[in-house]
Each structure stands twice: as C-alpha cells, then as structure tokens.
Amino acid sequence: MKKLVSAGVAALLCCTAGVAQAEVKIGMITTLSGGGSTLGIDVRDGFELALKQAGASDVKLLVEDDARKPDVAKKLADKFIQKDKVDILTGIIWSNLAMAVVPAATRKGTLYVSPNAGPSALAGKACHENYFNVAWQNDNLHEAMGSHANKAGYKKTFILAPNYPAGTDALKGFKRMYQGELAGELFTKLGQDDYAAEIAQIRASGADSVFFFLPGGMGIAFMKQYAQSGVDVPVMGPAFSFSQDILPAIGDAALGVANSSQWGKDIESEVNAKFVKGFKEAYGRLPSLYASQGYDAANLILSAMAKADVSDKDEFRAALKEADFASVRGDFKFGNNNHPIQDIYVREVIKEDGQITNKIVGVAIKGHQDAYASKCRMK
Numbered sequence: 001m002k003k004l005v006s007a008g009v010a011a012l013l014c015c016t017a018g019v020a021q022a023e024v025k026i027g028m029i030t031t032l033s034g035g036g037s038t039l040g041i042d043v044r045d046g047f048e049l050a051l052k053q054a055g056a057s058d059v060k061l062l063v064e065d066d067a068r069k070p071d072v073a074k075k076l077a078d079k080f081i082q083k084d085k086v087d088i089l090t091g092i093i094w095s096n097l098a099m100a101v102v103p104a105a106t107r108k109g110t111l112y113v114s115p116n117a118g119p120s121a122l123a124g125k126a127c128h129e130n131y132f133n134v135a136w137q138n139d140n141l142h143e144a145m146g147s148h149a150n151k152a153g154y155k156k157t158f159i160l161a162p163n164y165p166a167g168t169d170a171l172k173g174f175k176r177m178y179q180g181e182l183a184g185e186l187f188t189k190l191g192q193d194d195y196a197a198e199i200a201q202i203r204a205s206g207a208d209s210v211f212f213f214l215p216g217g218m219g220i221a222f223m224k225q226y227a228q229s230g231v232d233v234p235v236m237g238p239a240f241s242f243s244q245d246i247l248p249a250i251g252d253a254a255l256g257v258a259n260s261s262q263w264g265k266d267i268e269s270e271v272n273a274k275f276v277k278g279f280k281e282a283y284g285r286l287p288s289l290y291a292s293q294g295y296d297a298a299n300l301i302l303s304a305m306a307k308a309d310v311s312d313k314d315e316f317r318a319a320l321k322e323a324d325f326a327s328v329r330g331d332f333k334f335g336n337n338n339h340p341i342q343d344i345y346v347r348e349v350i351k352e353d354g355q356i357t358n359k360i361v362g363v364a365i366k367g368h369q370d371a372y373a374s375k376c377r378m379k
Contacts, residue, residue, distance in 0.1 A: 024310050025060045026301070027080030028091035029073050029101065032065035035191060036216040038245040039093045039290045040065075043115045045283055046275075046294030047090070053278060054302050062086065068093075070100035077101045081110050087310045088113060090297055093290075095119040095138060095166040106130035109313065113320070115297035116290060118339060119165045120172075124372030127337040130313075132320050134300050135293040136262060137339045137370035138166045139173030141238035144260035144344040144364035145211055146177030149236060152258070155180040158207035158233075160198055162218060163187035170213035170238070176371060183207035188214070193221045199229045207233055215240045220249045227253035234258075239358075242349055244288035247356040254349040254356060262344050263292040263329040264360040271326040286357060292328050299325040331367075337376035341369045 028047065031040035044063055051059055062084060066073040073092065080086045088111045092098045098117035106112055106128040114122075114133040122128075123137045149157055159174055159182060161167035167187060175182075183205040186198055202210055210233050214222050219241035226235065239261030247254055265276050265286060275295050279287040287295075304310075304319035323334050335341050343366045347358040 022309075022311070023058055023060050024088065024301075024305060025084065025086045026062065026088045026090060027077075027084060027086035028061060028063045029066050029076045029080070029089065029097075030063065030091035031068045031093045032063075033067050036068055036093060038288075039116070039216060040091070042245050042288045042290035043091060043093065043294035043297075046279065046287060046291035047115065047298040048294075049275070049278055049282055049291075050295045050298035050302070052282075053274070054299075056302060056305075058305070059302075063091070066092070066097060068097070070097050073097040074100045074104075077105050081105060081108060087111065088301060090115055090301075092117050094164075095169070096164050098122065099165060102131055103128070111313075111317070111320070113297050113301060115293040117166070118370075120169050120372050121165075123337050123339050123370050124375035125377075127376035127378055129317060129338075129378060132300070132334065132338045133340065134297045135340070136342075137372065138169035139176065140344060140368060140370060141240070141260040141262070142170045142173030142211075142213060143177045143368070143371075144346070145236050145238060145258075146174040148258060148260065148346050148364050149174075149209060149211065150177070150179050152209070154209040154234075156183045156207050157181075157209045157211050157236075158183040158185075158202045158205050159211045160184075160186040160188060161213040162190040162192065162215075164190045166215075167213060174211055177365075188218075192218060195222045195225050198222075199226055199231060202233065203229070203231050209234050209236060211236045213238055213240065216246065220246055223250045223253045239263075239289045239347065242347070242358065243290060244286045244357060245290065247349065247358075251356065252351075255351060257349045258361075259347050259349070259358070260344055260364050261289055261347050261358070262340070262342050263289055264345055264347055264358060266360055267328065267330060269326070269328070269330060272328040275328045286355070296325070296327050296329070296332075299327075335369045335373045336378050337370070337373045338378070339370050339373065341367055344368055
C-alpha cells in the first residue's frame with residue numbers, strides 16, 4: 001500500500017500558534033480503495049485542508065489505505081504504533097474496523113481521534129480516556145430521523161440497515177425516538193447491491209414511510225432500484241446515504257428526501273464559509289459530511305497542540321477534551337464519554353444551480369448527547 005505524506009503541509013513554514021513542541025506524528029488509517037472509498041477520501045481531504053490552512057508544519061501526516069478490511073486496519077495500526085511511533089491515530093470510517101483497532105490502540109496509550117465511526121461500545125462500557133470522537137455516536141443521526149418521523153406524522157415506518165455494528169446501532173437509534181408502529185424491520189448483508197426482495201417487502205407492508213441506513217454504494221443501489229420500482233412511499237435516511245460524495249450517483253431519485261446531519265454547507269459561520277470555499281478551491285467539488293468531519297478532527301488536534309505538548313499525555317488529553325476549536329457545525333462540546341453534544345439538523349435534498357445537494361430545513365434535536373454516555377465510567 002502506498003504511504004502518503006502530506007508534503008504540501010510539511011513544506012509550509014508557519015507553525016501552530018501556542019505551545020512550541022516537537023513534530024506531532026499522526027497516522028491516518030482510512031478507506032481509499034474499493035467500496036466506500038469516497039468516504040475515506042473526503043475525510044483525508046478535509047483533514048489535510050485544515051492542516052494546510054493552519055500552516056501546520058509541526059505535523060507529519062501518514063496516510064494508509066485499509067481497503068475496508070479489519071485485518072488490514074489492525075496491521076496498519078500496529079505498524080503506525082510500533083514502527084512509525086505515531087502520537088495520534090485517526091481516519092477509520094467503518095465501525096467494524098474501529099472495533100478491530102481502537103480498543104487495543106488506546107489501551108497501549110495511543111490517542112485516537114475518530115472522524116467518523118462511533119460504535120456504541122466505544123461510547124459506553126468500552127469508553128477510554130484516549131479515545132475521542134469528533135463526528136457523532138453511531139445512533140445520533142438515526143435518533144434525529146426518528147424524532148423527525150414523529151413531527152412529520154408518520155405512523156407506520158419500514159426500517160432497514162446492513163447487519164454490522166453501525167447497522168444495528170442505526171435501527172436502535174431510530175426506534176429510540178420513533179413513536180409510531182413499525183411496518184417492517186430488516187437487516188441486509190453488508191455490501192449488498194440488489195434490493196429487489198427488500199423493496200417487495202416494503203411494497204407489501206402497507207408502510208407510510210421508509211427509513212434506511214445503507215452507507216456508500218449500498219444506498220446508491222437501493223435508491224436507484226427504489227425509484228425504478230414505482231413504490232411511492234416517502235424515504236428518510238441519515239446524511240450518510242445522502243452525503244455530497246454520493247448524491248451525484250443517485251441523481252434525481254434523491255430529490256425531496258429528508259435526511260439528518262450535524263453539518264450542512266449552508267450553516268452560516270465564518271469557519272464553515274472558509275471550509276466550504278477552501279475545499280471547493282482545493283479539490284474542485286463541494287465538501288461532504290465526511291470532509292467536514294475530517295476538517296474538524298484536524299482542527300481539534302491543532303487546538304490541543306496550541307495548549308499542550310503531545311509528549312505530556314495528561315495535558316494533551318485535557319486539551320483535546322476542552323474542544324477549544326471553531327467547529328464547522330456550530331456549537332460543539334464533548335460529553336463525559338468523549339463523544340459530541342451537538343445539534344442535529346434536518347436537511348432536504350434539492351437541486352441548486354443544476355447540482356444535487358442538500359439544504360437545512362430545520363433542527364431535529366438540540367444539544368443532543370448519546371444514550372450510552374451513562375454507561376461510560378468516565379465522569
């Protein structure tokens with residue numbers, strides 16, 4: 001696998017303001033090939049953009065492709081920790097890969113900042129002082145859609161997700177907030193690309209709405225087949241299935257779909273405007289949710305570097321916990337389990353200037369903390 005060093009970042013002369021410290025080495029394990037690679041590419045690009053904008057010459061970023069395989073991710077983590085001596089790990093997209101890497105890495109004393117995966121175990125009983133999640137806990141966006149379904153007046157929703165940790169968290173999250181009846185509940189195969197059987201069950205169920213969590217290519221395949229099926233039941237989903245990286249592939253079939261996200265390109269703030277403009281200029285495309293999470297993850301780390309030397313784990317960990325950075329999503333703080341407490345918005349897929357994208361149409365839940373925080377031993 002090819003190792004990528006952010007040469008553009010290293011070439012910059014300006015230093016992170018605040019504490020003078022030795023070079024901070026960050027190992028990014030993310031998905032850059034195969035199914036779901038757009039997610040990892042956007043996390044990487046958002047992360048590198050933040051470093052470049054900050055002129056962070058005191059950061060060395062090492063990036064490796066996990067190919068979405070847990071055994072590969074684990075080997076990369078071992079290499080980063082034992083051979084490269086990284087100070088911080090980051091980048092993992094998928095919850096099953098996070099569970100293969102994070103518990104062992106954090107027990108060994110390595111800091112891990114998650115820009116995406118937030119499985120319930122790591123938010124609850126398996127929480128760890130060295131683990132921080134700058135995105136969300138897996139249930140959060142699904143909980144927001146459950147709340148939205150109530151407000152939209154849906155009474156009989158059909159729900160489905162792939163059978164892996166994030167999929168089970170998704171449906172648990174939706175049901176935690178949803179007050180209506182379930183027309184059906186299905187777990188599909190991870191990586192599945194044919195949904196004819198599931199759509200037939202939706203058609204026969206009498207559902208008045210559909211909620212699904214099918215990340216990456218799975219969601220693209222489902223939405224295309226759903227649109228072709230002629231089933232006329234409103235669809236809801238988390239932002240993962242309607243993120244900017246995959247909307248062009250879904251096309252008009254996504255128009256009007258309500259989806260939940262802690263971020264939108266139309267959030268009005270100076271930092272979000274700088275991020276969106278900078279991303280478009282650097283990469284020639286609109287940023288996705290994943291890009292925003294990579295950007296925030298890097299800025300969180302930079303904020304800690306401004307206050308503490310990474311060699312002092314206690315002080316650096318405390319600086320991360322403060323989350324003293326301007327998030328592109330707006331208000332952000334960590335709960336006791338190092339997962340975010342934040343607002344989650346409802347977005348609608350629209351066509352704007354000829355491009356399929358999202359706009360925020362409301363707030364689903366405000367100042368939300370995940371349901372597992374009370375099970376975490378940290379206070």
